[in-house]
Amino acid sequence: MRTPRKPAAIGLAILVLTVSANARAEGDPRRGAQVFQACAACHSLEPAQHLTGPSLASVFGRKAGAVEGFQRYSMALKESGVLWNEKTLDAWLQNPAALIPRNTMVFRGLPDARARDDLIAYLKAVSEGKAAAVRGMMQPQLSDLKKAGADSLVKAIRYCGDAYHVTTGDGETVQIWEFNLRLKTDSSKRGPAKGQPVLVGAGMAGDRAQLVFAHPGEISSFVKARCD
Numbered sequence: 491m492r493t494p495r496k497p498a499a500i501g502l503a504i505l506v507l508t509v510s511a512n513a514r515a516e517g518d519p520r521r522g523a524q525v526f527q528a529c530a531a532c533h534s535l536e537p538a539q540h541l542t543g544p545s546l547a548s549v550f551g552r553k554a555g556a557v558e559g560f561q562r563y564s565m566a567l568k569e570s571g572v573l574w575n576e577k578t579l580d581a582w583l584q585n586p587a588a589l590i591p592r593n594t595m596v597f598r599g600l601p602d603a604r605a606r607d608d609l610i611a612y613l614k615a616v617s618e619g620k621a622a623a624v625r626g627m628m629q630p631q632l633s634d635l636k637k638a639g640a641d642s643l644v645k646a647i648r649y650c651g652d653a654y655h656v657t658t659g660d661g662e663t664v665q666i667w668e669f670n671l672r673l674k675t676d677s678s679k680r681g682p683a684k685g686q687p688v689l690v691g692a693g694m695a696g697d698r699a700q701l702v703f704a705h706p707g708e709i710s711s712f713v714k715a716r717c718d
């Protein structure tokens with residue numbers, strides 16, 4: 491480090507002061523990217539990609555509860571008046587409910603101060619465009635359902651006995667036990683086209699599958715309860 495010429499003792503005193511003042515904030519963003527795995531099931535670092543929680547792409551320096559396009563903030567978070575910086579993020583990640591009571595983030599907190607510092611350094615680096623967004627191992631698979639192939643595009647759904655018989659665009663019909671089939675909606679940009687539900691996961695992971703609709707109104711019109 492280049493220092494202007496000063497008596498050595500003063501230079502050292504300044505150095506010691508600076509180091510101790512910054513000691514808590516000097517996290518390692520590379521280790522922080524690992525710690526982020528604890529968040530990845532609910533948060534993406536891609537701008538505008540909202541999951542259970544809002545995108546954290548540019549959370550640093552922002553007002554709490556203000557990320558555009560995230561529609562499920564609690565009143566508690568929106569009205570907290572918190573600004574996200576090293577200090578507030580540290581308190582939030584240590585114990586979210588203590589910083590903002592009645593928030594809806596289901597997370598107990600990170601008790602390890604070092605892990606919090608690393609994670610905060612990483613979030614800051616991502617917000618400033620200095621680190622790449624890692625894709626979490628726990629992050630849900632989000633494929634663009636408008637690009638689904640014929641073998642996933644649903645043409646008909648028949649409900650008989652305790653099973654759904656799902657016919658897809660390639661003419662195949664699969665039979666799935668009712669308890670193994672989840673009916674979901676996805677109104678986001680990557681969701682299915684209107685009136686064109688998509689079957690996800692059948693045959694791949696074995697016996698479980700999901701039917702994704704563009705809107706809940708489509709569910710009752712698509713599913714026909716009959717056994718013929």
Ligand code: HEC
Binds near residue numbers: 530553566594
């Ligand atoms: C189980 C899902 C879940 C996990 C795990 C989770 N979060 Fe959250 N997070 C949420 C939800 C939901 C909200 C919105 C809470 C509200 O509105 O009260 C949120 C809000 C936030 C906010 C405020 C964002 C804003 O726009 O004001 C930050 C910052 C945050 N989370 C960081 C983290 C970090 C870092 C981790 C990992 C250590 C983490 N979260 C883990 C679901 C989660």
